[in-house]
Amino acid sequence: MTSGLDRRAELREFLRSRRARLRPEDVSLPSYGRRRVPGLRREELAQLAGVSYAYYARLEQGYGETMSAEVLDAVARALRLNDEERGHLIRLAQPERDATPQAVPPPQRLRPTVQHLLDTIGVPAYVVSRRLDVLGWNRLAAVVFGDWAQLPPQERNVARLIFLWPETRDRFVHPDGPARRVVGALRMNAGKSPADPHFASLIQELSQKSEEFRQLWARHEVSCGSAGESVRMRHPLVGEFDLVHEPLALPGGAPMRLTTYHAEPGSPSEEALRTLASWEMESRR
Structure with missing residues (x-):
């Protein structure tokens, strides 16, 4: 059977997709030069979140385990995530923070x-x-x-x-x-x-x-x-x-x-x- 999802890859692609939907003018940032890909650059998102570029880049590479709750919350605000998206970010970055972790269930039957x-x-x-x-x-x-x-x-x-x-x-x-x-x-x-x-x-x-x-x-x-x-x-x-x-x-x-x-x-x-x-x-x- 296929193994589970790659949590780090999911985190990486999720952050990139959320960053791609924001434009500099959406968040009151100046836009300089042509962009190879749509959306905010990593350094712009890091600036909005109040963290260093290297720190945010590590998160987007899939390494969220060492990030503080404050940093994840700041990134969520900078990306303008709704409650569902914010919960998804936290589960991917730090599954131990999830209040209701869900293990692989046995086959379910209806009562x-x-x-x-x-x-x-x-x-x-x-x-x-x-x-x-x-x-x-x-x-x-x-x-x-x-x-x-x-x-x-x-x-x-x-x-x-x-x-x-x-x-x-x-x-x-x-x-x-x-x-x-x-x-x-x-x-x-x-x-x-x-x-x-x-x-x-x-x-x-x-x-x-x-x-x-x-x-x-x-x-x-x-x-x-x-x-x-x-x-x-x-x-x-x-x-x-x-x-x-x-x-x-x-x-x-x-x-x-x-x-x-x-x-x-x-x-x-x-x-x-x-x-x-x-x-x-x-x-x-």
């Missing part, structure tokens, strides 16, 4: 009570692991996103479904947004467990089979996704409709997340979802 919860929820819902493996779903989710029961368990992964399984991807009218969010979540979760070889294997497979994934992964974006975002779906029976997704962390054991999708009350989308629910019930009779 029967959680599956029962899924079955009783009246909206599309599914549960994923930290690796984004789909551990369970309800019948309405299968109607909306595609029948994942057709796939072997090892292929039921949200990232694989978005990038490699057309039946799920084609249900999104604008798949670029979900694809970007999935890559951001995958990078964030992989950063929490860089030693987990399953992350490295998944990333390697997706990079080999999907040019879109390769390009998104190279951006080094980090995000767990925003709750309450609306996604536009399509279904052969009802056409296009909008759903709002809400992710919820499940307590107990290894990290799992329940994601539900609902329609705005009284909207045409709610009527479309109700039609799909009725159709699914009729098909079981």
Whole structure:
């Protein structure tokens, strides 16, 4: 099996990508001469962070273990990192500072009570692991996103479904947004467990089979996704409709997340979802 991610390489590329998105005028610095690559130079970032060039260069080379918390915080401020990106920086530079270190987990199973919860929820819902493996779903989710029961368990992964399984991807009218969010979540979760070889294997497979994934992964974006975002779906029976997704962390054991999708009350989308629910019930009779 593929070994885990190279934490130092991840740190190096993450810092370079964040530096590349800033221009001197963005941070009130003068711009001198033509630049071979976009963004701030190392010395400019070091100046903004209040550290020496050599000190910052060592961090960008992947050696963050000896850096103080104050230096990392100063670099995060200079790079204008949000809370998710700052946490990612700290986990990569100094994993011992992470308040919730996550070891390589054993294979996860869904508790029967959680599956029962899924079955009783009246909206599309599914549960994923930290690796984004789909551990369970309800019948309405299968109607909306595609029948994942057709796939072997090892292929039921949200990232694989978005990038490699057309039946799920084609249900999104604008798949670029979900694809970007999935890559951001995958990078964030992989950063929490860089030693987990399953992350490295998944990333390697997706990079080999999907040019879109390769390009998104190279951006080094980090995000767990925003709750309450609306996604536009399509279904052969009802056409296009909008759903709002809400992710919820499940307590107990290894990290799992329940994601539900609902329609705005009284909207045409709610009527479309109700039609799909009725159709699914009729098909079981």
